[in-house]
Structures are given as structure tokens and as C-alpha cells.
Amino acid sequence: MNTPAKLGAYALGLAVVFGGALGIGNAVGAVASPPAAQPHTVHEAPSATPRRPAAAAPASLPGGLQMSESGYTLTPQTTTVPPGEATDFRFTVTGPDGRPLTGYQTQHGKQLHLIVVSRDLGDFQHLHPAKAADGTWSVKLTLPEAGVYRAFADFAPEGGHGLTLGTDLHAAGDYTPRALPEVSRTATVDGYTVELGGELVPGASSALTLTVSKDGKPVTDLQPYLGAYGHLVALRAGDLAYLHVHPDGEPGDGTTAAGPGITFHAEVPSRGDYRLFLDFQHEGVVRTAAFTAHAGQSPAPTATPARPADTAPTPRPAATPEKSGSHGEHTH
Template structure:
């Protein structure tokens, strides 16, 4: 009699949750009833399609690792971009019916956020494309050097959950990947110093506070950018699993200070290195500070000034004066 074959079950359950003081997360409603989107929805977590409960669904992958999820697909018109040239990058998000999606929820003042980052995590852009009536999105895009990039579309269908879909873009030419910068508590950008306090704890919630100063003095008059005093995008080194978070509180709520510290509550799925990109606005200009942080190992070394890889490209003034709850164009 033959010995029965053993079946191995391997479930990759990477619960990726970034939330604020109100415990923001992807809410799960009753079967057949999509939950109401929270004030600051979690980004980068896959969820069930509208009208389908997540209760019985298997654990989802982190956002951005797939072009398609829950019936929605990110489709760029081209995936080849000449390095150093600005093109009109166009794409659609198709829905479960196979048609371009045209009904989105507004999240942080925009219907869709586009993040483009090189796979070596050396180049980062946060873009806000324009939508045509037929569901086609377009944005001016420049890939600064040869290599492979990942484009993330961060959005929520009307009546559904937040999703992040990803697609690779290619800039042909000689390519030498940048080494991941060393773990550090301090980043410098455009004359500002940003100090990171707190540690990433795999599988558990932890607080991260990023404190902004200039010329040794704390910056106490940060300006709202996209409805918040800071925006944080985290990418896991290696596979670029995507996490997008917002800080505690909101401008104008009567309790949240306009700096120098911005606090986030974070939960990461695994040990390893993560690249953190903090957007903040001061005196009408948006800046991006970049860090390498390590989850599940000894705390990072004492503060040191980061090198060129931790310095964002030349900043640009915000397109329009920011108001709480509104988004301006942000291109790095």
C-alpha cells in the first residue's frame, strides 16, 4: 500500500499596517458590505474587491508587489522610458469589468498617487497624475539614469478598499546599481536635518518620530502638505514591498503641533532593511528626507550625517499654497 503523500502548506501572510493615533486600518465589514474608508486609510495593503468580504480571504501580500489585485490591474501604455528624457507617461487602472476605472475615492486630496522609485532605492519621486474622462492618467516623468524602476499606483475605488498596484519601468543603458545607504538616525536635505527616533519592530506596532531642524534650530512652522505635516513612504529592500503612512493628528485639529516632530505609528511585516522617504513642506517648498532603517535588529548607530544617497534632488516650490486636506503637485 502506497504511503499517502504529504501536503505542505505555505502561506505568505505579511500583514502590513501603518496607522495613526486613531488606530487607522483597513476596516472589514460584513459579508457583501464594503467598509467605510477611514479618515487616513492604510496604504500598501491588498484588500478584497468591493462587495466581497475579506473575512474568509487568505492573508494578503504587501502592496505594490503585483500589477493586478482584487480584479484591478495597472496597465502602463509603455514600460520603456529613455533615461534623462521627460515623457508624457500614461496608464490606466482597469476594473473587474475590464474597463478603465473612472470612479475613485479621494484620499489625502487626490484620487490617485503615483510613486516611482529605482529598484536600488536610490531615486524617488512622488507624483500626482492628471485624469482624463476616459480613465487614462498622465504625468510628466523623467527617469534620471539607466536601470529598472518600480511605479506604484496608490488609490481606492469608489465604494472599495485602498489598493497599491505596481509595474516595472525600464530605462535602457549602462547601469550600475547604487548600494543601499547604511542604517542611520539622521538625514540631511536642502539644509535641513531630520532626526529619526524609534525602531521598526517586525510584527508589532512601534512609534517613529521624525524631528526637523535647520541650522541647529527646531522647525516649528511646518506647513500642511497634502493635508498633513508629513508623509512617509516605506519600501522593503529587496522586493520593494510598499507601505505608505501618515502621521498622528492633522493640521488645524487644535492639538497637532506644526513641528518640529512628526510621529507615525508603524507595523512592519518582517525583519530586514527598509528605506524611508519623508516628505515635508516648509516655506512653500517640499523636501524629501531619506533613511535606511532596520527592523528586528540592534538599534541604529548614533546620529551621523548621511551621504549623497540620502539627499533628495533639488526641491521645487509647491504648485499652489497648501490648505489642510488638499494636495499639491509633488515631483522630486
């Protein structure tokens, strides 16, 4: 074998072992393409723009911003409702098979919760539609005045996880959007006063306690509503992102008091203003107290910062730093 032939054979061997290091793979690639069953035998030439790893996926959006998610789609029969008139509002949730969904899990006492709010967050309704055998939901809906509203369907399909799908509704006519109410820790409704305790912290779960009183006296005999002593909906001002908020305990568990305080755990995705709507039941009537709350600075990271890449560790054993005797606590 002459010298050029020997060099060619040697280059081919290196390509199989190293996958084209230092350009040898390019030379071999011109001779034969690698078999499909061996995807790692040849590497592509470096690109100025790195590829996104296959496992990387965009972060999930808060609920209610989309009318379709995970194969399920909220489909109203109409999106125009006359203002001030009770209207038979009908809709379906279409499943991944393209058919109206009929199987739902029961959550908070209902298979589906329909939340309808005006886009300026001045009006709020928590409704519970009735489902027909064919999967069509219907409810009497009154949009009090002209404007744009957002409807949220909060549900979980059988065998699936909870979803919140949203769609806009329109009540025709002239209207002027109202400004978001100022941040406040006190709300009054029908002679009841509700005090908001706790802070919204972006990117972290935080406890919110809402304390109910009437005529200056604490209410200690709240009645269960949707499997709890209160139901809280949180919406981000601007895009109306819908946030799931969960109460502590449940009626009859032996530890959860029937007031005056109702504690929830909320996690907001970003800084900014949020509108909170608390439904509570007392003396047989469900009432809604509304607050505007602000989420401020995100919590500081508690992890020890990594050593800069260009700082080499000290080789002397005596230079090993003393370990700290305490660790930061996680907030739940």
C-alpha cells in the first residue's frame, strides 16, 4: 500500500473513533455518510448560534391566558352578550379527540367553576354552570354594563390535571374603563369587614390570612363554601392571569376554625398589582370581598453563590473555610 492510501485508511479510523475531531470527520464525511443507527459517529461543524437542548421547554404560562391548552379548548357558543340582560350562556370544553368533554373531576365541590370578571377588574362573578349529557355547559349570565369581560373555566378532566382556560366576552355599547382600586388591606361588604394580612412575594409561596368581622366583632361561625371556609381568586392586573390559591385545612377536620381568620397560600409569578376576590358564607349568604394587593421585590436567593470560574481554590489544607453553623429556612 502506497503512502497516500495508508494516510487515507488512518484518517478513516480516526473518524470512527473521534467523530471528526479537528476536521478529519469532514474529510471522511465526503467518502461515506454515517449509518442512521450510529448517530454519534460524526459531529456537525460548530455553529455560531448554539442549538436549544432538546429537553429545554418554555416555562408554563399562568392559567387563563389561553383558550386552548394540553389539547383542551374552551369553545363558547357566543362571545357577545347584551349588557344588563340575563342571557343563557352556553359553552363546551373540547378534548384532544375533538369532541366535547363529558368526564370531569369534582374540585371544591363542583366539576367546573366559571369566573367572569370585567377587564378593568371592577366586576366579579363566580358561577357554577349545569352540564348536559352531551358536554354542553349552560348558565344564566348577566354582564352589568357595556365593556369587555374575561370568562375563566376552571376544571380538571377525568384522569388529567387542573386547567384554567379563558376567553373574552363583549357587552356592546359605550363604556369607560375604571381605574384599578388603590392597594388596601381592608374591604367592606354588606356590613362585614375583611382584613388582609400577609404579603404577595413574586416567585414564592406566601401565606395570606383574611379575617372576617361584623359590627366590630370577629365572625367565628363561618359556613363551609365549596369545601372550605372561603374561596379566593387572584388575578394579575393587566393581562388577568388566573392564579390558583389553596386554603389551609377544611371544615370538620378537627383543627380548622370556622373563622375569623381564613388562611390561603398564594404564589404570584411576577411583581405588580393583583386583584383578590374572597368568597365567604355566613348566615346562609355568600358574599365577596375584593382587595388590590401589590407584589414587590422577589425574595433574595438563599443558596451559597458559586465560586467564580477564574478563581482557583487554595491548595493549602489550612485555608479550608470554616463551615457556617446555620442555614436559611425555606418559606412554605
